[in-house]
Amino acid sequence: MIGIVVVSHSRALADAAVGLASEMVAADNRPVIAVAAGLDETTFGTDAAAVAEAIGAADGPDGVLVLLDLGSAVLSAEMALEFVDPETAQRVKLSSAPLVEGLVAAVVTASTGATLDAVLAEAAQGLAGKQDHLGDAAAAAPPREVAHADQHSMEVVLRIEHGLHARPAAKLVGVVGRFDAYVSVRNLMSERGPVDARSLSRVATLDAQKGHILEFIASGEHALDALRAIRELADRNFDEAPATGQSEAAPPDSPDPAVTRMSGSGLDVALGPAVVVADGVDLSGYRPGDMKTEWARAEQVVHTAGVQLAELQAATSARIGADEAAIFEAQAGLLRDHELISPVFQEVGEGIDAPTAWKHTFDALASTFDRLEDVYQRERAQDVRSVRDRVLRALTGSPEPAEPSPGSVLVVPELDAATAAVVDASVAGIAVRAAGTTGHGVIVARSRGIPLITGIGDVAVTDGATVGFDARTGSFVVEPDRQAFEVTIRERQGERDAALRAVDEPATTVDGRTIPVMVNVGSVQDARDARGADGSGLVRTEVLFGDRMTAPSVAEQAAAYREIAAALGGKPITIRTWDVGGDKPLRFLPQDVEANPFLGDRGIRTFRRRPELLATQLEAIREVAGETPVQVMFPMVTTAEEVAWALQQLGPRPEGLKVGIMVEVPAAALRIETLAVGLDFVSIGTNDLTQYTTAADRTNTAVAPLADGLDPAVLRLIDRVVRQVPLGVHVAVCGDLASDPLAATLLVGLGVQELSAVGPQVPLVKAKLRQISAVDAAMAAATALTLDSAAAVRQRLK
Template sequence: MVAADNRPVIAVAAGLDETTFGTDAAAVAEAIGAADGPDGVLVLLDLGSAVLSAEMALEFVDPETAARVKLSSAPLVEGLVAAVVTASTGASLDAVAAEAGRGLAGKQDHLGEAAPEEPAAVSAGQLTLDVVLRIEHGLHARPAAKLVGVVGQFDAQVTVRDLDADRGPVDAGSLSRVATLNAQQNHRLEFAAGGPQATEALEAIQALADRDFDDVPPSTEVVQAASGSGLDVAVGPAMVVDAEVDLSSYVAGDNEHDRLEQALRQAEQQLSGLKDKAPADQAGIFDAQAVLLRDPAVLEAVAGSTNVATFWKKALDELAASFDGLDDAYQRERAQDVRSVRDRVLRALTGAPEGAEPAPGSVLVVPELDAATAAQVDASVAGIAVRAAGTTGHGVIVARSRGIPLITGIGDITVADGVTVGFDARTGSFLVEPDRQAFATTIQERQDERDAALRAVDEPATTVDGRTIPVMVNVGSVQDARDARGADGSGLVRTEVLFGDRRTAPTAAEQVAAYREIAAALNGKSITIRTWDVGGDKPLRFLPQAAEANPFLGERGIRTFRHATPEQPTAASAQPGRHELLKIQLDAIREVAAATPVQVMFPMVTMAEEVAWALRQLGPRPDGLKVGIMVEVPAAALRIETLAVGLDFVSIGTNDLTQYTTAADRTNTAVAPLADGLDPAVLRLIDRVVRQVPLGVHVAVCGDLASDPLAAPLLVGLGVQELSAVGPQVALVKAKLRQISAVDAAMAAATALTLDSAAAVRQRLK
């Protein structure tokens, strides 16, 4: 509410420690010292011991400092707002305290609890100015603060009166007095000023009114939801990072245990800060790293060591190596988290810096990308190039969610610090000393493409020959729904992601609240809620599962619940059993569907018996609740004519359908080229679903193929009726569909089915 260069110092002393309520006189004294200056300190306090602690704190500080301190009984919240705004104008300590004390005036006046002050008449000889208040919400707190700030710059006495409401005049240099006006949009305000700088004050007020009191409305310009460029191409000078922490200068002492404990606490504080800044669906990454800091096996390996730095590195290296040796590619990439925790503690032990901040426009080249680096790196970097392969690492997930251009798997290409590099993630190319102009042209083309798509994002995706395709959004959090510009609803709510950071199962009420919040963020449009899709690479902490030799071919999705006995618990605690867990979710979905357009979707369905079982678990459904299944395995696609009987829709999950069709683990980079959704074998299964699905059953695609603007027309040509993409791609997919003819797309799809490879299909589409 005040300009950055005029902000007074604010220090907080709250609680006995980080978690306990109360007041500590020593902490109050420390805060007074932090806020102290030649103009003095105003102390705002709440109730009870806070008063005594503040008084005692004055005995702890230097007498000269104590003499500049004023304790205030002003209301804590309203008083703080008034005090900060008034102090920013350069007012004296007494004036700031008086204004804080009047903090309740606006609220009291509005509620009729205070006698109105006698209005002061405009004095003879005062200058006046009339302005019309044009801002939408009237003279509320932010524009009022701007007015007070302007008035405080001049040697003048200024009052303001609402002529239409016949309220005032009040002191225009008092935030609380201005608030009592409750001046609304289009009201006429009369300013009166006297004193040596009255003319200058009114001229400044006129200029402020001409700018609508700097109350900027929400921007109508195209903005990116993510903090980076959102593109998949970058060029710039390389900043090469060596992940190893140098231990050569570390000197062990006789207090190694204390040094380690201090380093662990520092690392915990850093991870806590990262968690607080992370989106809800990524906070669990830093929780997990914090737990690793106190892993008993690791601490036992370090206990009693004469050099904790060396032993800590050895213990974490061994743990990372054990992850590196696992069969599952997703689990192998957890070694990145282990090495990130290793280095965080080693930096704390050695005093090594966190690393130089990459310059804006540079390309960060790293051996592997941990979540902390991805969360902290400034989004002004051109991009990040990762030597290690893998697309499911936590760092990769975080960087892409922030819209930072990223390429993985560049290998051991020699890159010198400062040398220009460029990459295009669409083609998988990484070049040293590339043609910068060519890259600049590509970047501009893609930025123009994205900007144009975003300008038209709210328009329907209607082909040139008149076919409209709903383009929905896949969401795993409420924020995903808020950021999904232009989406026609949600074709996939990933409930296992939405509640994936929890250690205990969400109640029905908690789920209802979350689903309603997502629906509200999408302006009441239809949402498709997928029931718990657990297993494989998607564990749930409140639903532990036994280890399986091949989890992708084991108990996944609906199998997890159907194969369990009704009495089977999910843990030794009071957690609901598997049947109960699914029942609670279905109860919540039915409740939301009673007032909101909702579809429920069961994942990993293979047989008709599973569909029948799922419908029995769902029970009576409210009017309007539509029911469907995901088509993710070839068996489901090949028997869709019987599998989908009685359903309202099916949604094809192309990620799993591709990996099962090509027998290529989607998380294993060694076979990643095989797992291509444009493989003609996958396309033929999609084609079969569209052609053989029972009459009246709606066909959608919610896998990654629907997020690819290149592939979207092909899916439409195959007869798919709805696409659901990730949020940043919605605008691009809609823009692409507006450029095509559905008839031409059908002809291209027919040709694609006859080709012999994904590469040939991709070339045909281009």
């Protein structure tokens, strides 16, 4: 990528121009921009030596483009070329382009990897958009001719409130620049164009407004890929804020009292006859017609499946909630993606029958998801296969999977969202062969309170065979000891009933120690559904705003935090700042693919590079903290220097705002006595602390059993934090261990002062703590620290 130098008489002018241009491309894809401006911060002038130094800073094998304002800036730049090495000087080109417009065009074009000559030419056309709009197009270069071989086209309706202005236009140019294809774009409404879609200045001449239809024509080796990427960008509204004026993060309306969100037993154990669902749809009985017939069938099934998904969306919204129903809108979007399904019709045109063509296309897309690094994105393959099977059933006339009878255990290869939404909640439970806990089907089933276990693998099960599972222990058994399972089910149901009856009582041990039991939330609805929680010990902001294409504003964030606090009755809430990376993506903050994402750019580390996103969040937190009890905590902290930086970013805090950090890294636990100085609290994230201590990725089924939070090595780190934390610093746990009633007693025994669990477990954790003595728990914890395995600890707790 080329480097860019800005030469100006005014430092303020240069910095402002660079700031504007930098907004047009992502930080991780931005060319080096060096500034040589002013004799100092306030004195106007240019200095050849400073220009030479800037050229050296921006220099690289691809060359350097120098943009200038006027007069002596040109002379200083020419003189600077005499100062630098002759070999370097040969790679430098001075541009007569307008400084601001040329710089914006140059930065965007350079970000695509264009050559120095191409960037120079694009910068020179920086005024083309204004010239065309104002009727002074004499200096504008004519558009490049569109190639006619192997052309592909599509139309896009603009939904952006202010049209294709600079930011979305820059996004478009960046997307097109990734492909070996020539793409032209024409505004069908204003009849402007076609222009080269790689040219920011030429795209600006289209006068593309909200509601206008753009026609893209592509040719070249990756033409279809380019069009598909443009379609995806348009479907994301060019990553712009919503045009309706309503916050994307706006909390849902108060739930209808008639909607039962948890309609299943809510247990983690099940027993019943198996209803086994086969993998895939049988195509052997399909009778193909001629090409015209198959084409018509392939088209008709888009409508048929779309209607089914719309009905599912409406039914799910009424029965469960709008968030879960949105899954089916996303699935329907796959059927509306013309670029995605175009290979179907291409294969049909080549004589392949419609079911096979649909299966080929969707299998290929699912395989693409399966290969992704990110766990959440990888599990989106389930949605693709769900839509595939819906289409194939419609084409072949195959019936929907049989409805399991009440009290049965549904055994499925994968749990798609449609099955999870429509299955009768009277089933005993669902057993999923595939591993993974973040699939849409798993999320929907759990929101309905249906007992669920994932990752049972290829265990042989026949229809009607009695099966039992205990998600608490991770066991799935064919023809189990029925009496033992029935006893376990009665015990668990009795526990839950008793816990719910006493849900609002404090968690006070028999010897008088009261432990606040908070709830972990990722949405306003989570807070509304929580029963008996003493507040929230963890507000997962990356989940709360995880579907956003653009970063939420201060006002949007503050509104969501207020909603959560109100749903919890004004009790304290602990807001964790953006925890991105590893298995936690933020759509408005793309990250580079990393070989070891859990060991890479995560949590607070990410925002050392993007402090502006953190600053906006901290402003919202400070605002809400002036109205309701709030704590803020920073994730993935490793060093005292990171703590100091975070506190500096937080700035002056309102009275009552408490500050803490997550303890998720062994290094943090081992230096807690210095790391937590000046803080109000620390919260131990046992999920990450466990995987880092055991060197076992908790999302990898091959090694996940090693990542057991009850491993004595993990417990010793927790014990060390409790014993070595500075005086007056409160210790909490918000990881999965706090959601396990037995493990919660052990944490209290270690001296942990607060627990934060997932919503459904809060009543059970509180009930368990009321049954124990803090002294006895301390003795049990001391013994656990001496044991040699998690299994031994678990046996000791039982």
